[in-house]
Amino acid sequence: MSVTLFYITAVAILLFAILSVTTRRILRAAVYLLFVLIGTAAIYFLLRYNFLAALQLTLYAGGIIVLIIFSIMLTSQMNNQLEKPNDLQVVLASITSVVGVGLVLFVILNHSTFITQYSEKIYHVKEVALSLISYQKNGYALPFEVISVLLLAAMVAAIIMAKRELKNKEQ
Amino acid sequence: MIQGVPLQHILLLTTLLFFIGVYGFFTRKNLFTMLMSVELMLNAVAINFVVFNAYLFPENLQGHFFTIFIVSIAAAEAAVAIAIIVNVYRNIRTVNAERINEMKH
């Protein structure tokens, strides 16, 4: 069951990813990206990382995509056809990607022995959250704080940029 | 882990996803679509973290948290990036990456 589901999800992710980078309508690209993100969430579900999956859905699929779509609208480009990439760019990018893929696959396939372990354990939100704010062993309080500061900084940055814009307008 | 799916297959998926992102980043000219390609790459990496966690060290949560952080950073990054893009657009009325080359030699 989950095997089939996984492969379907995987194919869907790849398909939408390809569509997302090749479509020439920007809004569609955003929507395809949304599907990719949802697919990713699905994989997290399959792995039974429910909290993560939820996070992925709300923050990523819900937050970021909406932000992107809004700003696309803000720059009023919705109906514009995107420019075609020039051939040289396509060729170079494809070669790079193919070589990269080949390289990584080469490494993965040569690395024959992954010692996989099986665990039935399901991490609940509470566990995850406790671990996140714990400063014991396996606690992530410090990175958590750092990330919070980062987010704060990002927020401040975004506000300042917007504000400077206002100032410019006033002038 | 997902019973019956070998780790390699998931890695194959993420690899492909990553390089699709790379391809997109190189071929797109619109800053938004470039940003989306970056999101694709970020996702590929995030999946990798989770998968390694789930397959190799299920008792620990490192990969899990890494992904959480990646998601939050991605959010912050997207917010700042979009603020920049919008600003750029307001200043020079374009979001085409090729025309934004003020920093040229």
Next chain:
Amino acid sequence: MENWSYIIWILIIPFLSFLFAALPGTKLKSSVSGLVGIASILSVAILSYITAYSYFFVSGKTDGVFQKIIAFNYVWVRFSEILQIDIGGLLDPISVMMLVVISTISLMVHIYSWSYMHGETGFARYYAFLSLFTFSMLGLVLATNIFQMYIFWELVGVSSFLLIGFYYEKPSAIAASKKAFIVTRFADFGFLLGILLLAYYTNTFDFITLTDTNGALITSPVAATFMGASVLTWAMGLIFIGGAGKSAMFPLHIWLPDAMEGPTPVSALIHAATMVVAGVYLVARMFPVYLMVAPDALEIVAYTGGFTALFAAVIACTQHDIKRILAFSTMSQIGYMMLALGVSGYGGEKGLGYMASMFHLFTHAMFKALLFLGAGSVIHAVHSNLIGDMGNLKKYMPITHITFLIACLAIAGIPPFAGFFSKDEILVAAFEHDKLLFSIAFFVAGLTAFYMFRLYFRVFWGKKQAYHHAPHESPLIMILPLILLAAASCLTGFIPFGKFVSSDGKELLVHTHWNIALPAIGFALTGIFTAMAFYRKETNASKDITNALGAVYKWAYKKFYLDEVYLFVTKNIIFNGISKSIAWFDKNIIDASMDGMALVTNYFSDKIKGAQSGSVQQYTWWYMVGSIGIAVFVLYFLMIR
């Protein structure tokens, strides 16, 4: 032993006079500097006479031999522990004799110039240069070592340059001064090489050490040879090149005729009586070395002298410029002196040539200075140098005429005038040594008489000229030196010169050799009468001869085209050939290759700066390629391991 230290004032006084005239520039009244110049040279002359008297008659001799006395000596610069240049004063018969000659002629010229140069704008400058010249020339003859001689050698060169170019607004004067300086400079290059070579093998510059007949150089000369000749022959030959340049020997004579662009008194002083004989003096100074160590070089001296004497005499017959005729005559006479030195031996009767050369130098200085000053007087009167513009001047300028005639007789070698005695000794010396040189000398004696009297008759007799304003006799202050020098030309021949100057310092008894003198006088008279026949009255005879000689005459008139050859070599080969091509090479090859380096750098930087395209995608692409490359690289090494 007398105290000779006052000799230094002979050098200091003219130098101070030079500074006095030169430093204030135009601020000082020019007559003041002129008077100071004359006064200083007068005191130098008196000092010289005192020196000569006390050297020759009082204390110069020890055991019948004239000693070489170092009057004063200061170290000027040290090259190494062994080699150093001294500035000093060496007294020996020839240097004392030269002191007398220089100060006398210089005094005459100073006095003469007072009137001759009157009213010139550069009057003070003129006297300054004259003082500088006198100083340098006196320093040259007093030199205790060959390097000091070189120093003053250069200084006389430069004063000659300055005086030739005195009329600095006249292009021909500038060209002449440049030519004189550069040609002699070229000769000095040889001189310097010779000095260096000599000093390298002997470790001394000192004349006394070098010419000591019992000294190391002469008793055991260096055996080293170069290209078949001993190095000392080379050295002495090179030194002679210096002398030849200063003394206008063939083929370095080309500057002397042009040097006549200078004021006439200057020609009398520098280019007739004193500076041009410096080469003779140099050879005489080094004579024992030439004779005993480098006889080959001495042979060259003799033949160069002989050839120049003939060569210049032939040219002199064809010239039309009074000063140039005299210049060529000077060359010819100096050739005589060189010849005499070249045929001389050392000691006693064998040293006759040496004595004769010095004697001729002495008498020649007197009558040649007289000739030039006389010519100056004539030029002053008719305002032209060309003998075609003159004629019948005996009517207008009686004193100049008489003195000029005396000088002509003296140079032609007619007894009892001075030239006869010295020339006779030269002929005798040549006769004993080398018949070829003797016949040249003999022939030149006749030729000299011819061209001098050609000049004389054309100027003072000849056709009646229509002058713009009648020429008049020069003022007394110009006449006075003429009379004095004429007296000297008459009387100096009777000086028993051998008593004072001889190759080894011992007394040499001189007597006239009538068996050689009589034919010589006869030949000279022939020359005179030929000239008289041609030029006393205006006739066509001279023109007929000229036409008959045709090309030969033209050759001689054009000075055998040597000037043109030199001009070709300097202008076409050195200037336009070498120098221009070096300038081109420097600009287009060397500089261009330096610029080329810069251009190549620029080119690449221009290419590389394309990488800074401002395109994010390009940067990322390179980043990606780079990381893939690094990954491949690392993997490759991991695999190998």
Next chain:
Amino acid sequence: MDILSLLVIIPILTIIGIVFCQTQKQTRIIAAIGMSIQLLQSLYVVWAYLKERSLGNTAEMVFTRDYTWFETWNIHYAIGIDGISAAMIALTGVVIFTGIFASWNVKDLSKEFFISLILLSMGVFGFFISLDLFTMFLFYEIAVIPMYLLIGIWGSGKKEYSAMKLTLMLMGGSALLLVGLLGIYFHSAPGGGPLTFNILEISKIDIPVNVQLFLFPFTFIGFGVLGALFPFHTWSPDGHASAPTAVSMLHAGVLMKLGGYGCLRIATFLLPDAATELSTIFIFMTGTSVIYGALGAIMQTDLKYINAYSSVSHCGLVLFAVLMLNKTAFNGAVLQMLSHGLMTALFFALIGMIYGRTHTRDVYKMGGLMKILPFLSVCYVIAGLASLGLPGLSGFVAEMTIFVGAFQNESLFHRIFTILAISSIVVTAVYILRVVGLLLLGPVKNKEYLSLKDAEWHEKLTGVVLIIAIAIIGMAPLWLSDMIMDSLEPIMQKLTSIK
């Protein structure tokens, strides 16, 4: 305060003084006062040096001081002088003093001009007193860098090009030099122990011959570029032609001497084996530059180009003499540096003054200046005569000492090049007389020039001071050559010890 450091401090104080000036007049007065003190100070240094020697101090260097300023690499501010440096200091003092007066009328940015000029001189003074290779190099760079600004801002003609060319080539030279100096540094303690930059200490040890052979070309060419070594001389004509008067004076008069001094004091002194072995190659180069520069000068038409090529020839003679590796030639090299420094400074000063009046440097456009500008013309003639080696002026003593020294080498190769070098005296006479003839003598070509005024007081001062210095060296060279000769003893010992 020791008297040597004062040589560096006075320029700094002068610069500080200039910073507070308001007008051009104040600026130049402060500069003139500062540099007058500097001149007196540098003459005092020579006097004090001679006195110290006469008191029996036989140390290799006198007035030495030593402060560490960068301990990690053992870099010291080590100073001291011997006869050679004392002579060079006096030269620099005279040239910078006259340089100030030659640029008396600089109007634009005069403050910055004088600051750069004095900074340059400060570098030169520092260079000559340093005993530490690194400090020396530091001062060297201080001297070179302001040159760029001075030419680029206050120059004339294609000044940007020239400034760039000059600076780049000199920088290229100093890059080579740095390799050489660091190479010496890293071999300065063969038996272990701390490495040192101190010249005196390095001179006591023997650097391995193969290392020397590697380092010598770097050091020699590095300094040689500054000394206009063929074929690295091409910055000189362009640079001099574009530079303002005082800069040409300082550059040709003093800065080019840094090259000769370095070749003698560092390349030859510290790397004697290599100097002996490689001398033939470099004799070829320097001998070429002597005759090449002289011949190149003949057909030039720009006064400054003529002089620049003549500098190539004369400075080539300095390096040529250094390579002859004997005491007389070394002595001649130092004398030639002094002599050329003074007379070329005089030349450039006069050219600047003439240019300032006629606004052209083309010899064919001028003529007959002797009549209009007698003072300048007479000075020019004197400079010319000094340049062509007239006895009684400095050039003669220097050249003769070099020639006598060079003649001590007996091999045919040395002889040929010595004779070539000597033949330059003829060529020099040719081009000097050509210029004098075209420029000063003859009829006045351009009637406009008839209204020109002769030298002003500050120009006269410049000319007179330099001529007096030239005449002193030319007429009484004994004290100077003895002073230099004494100081050459260590170099000679080092050289003879390896033979």
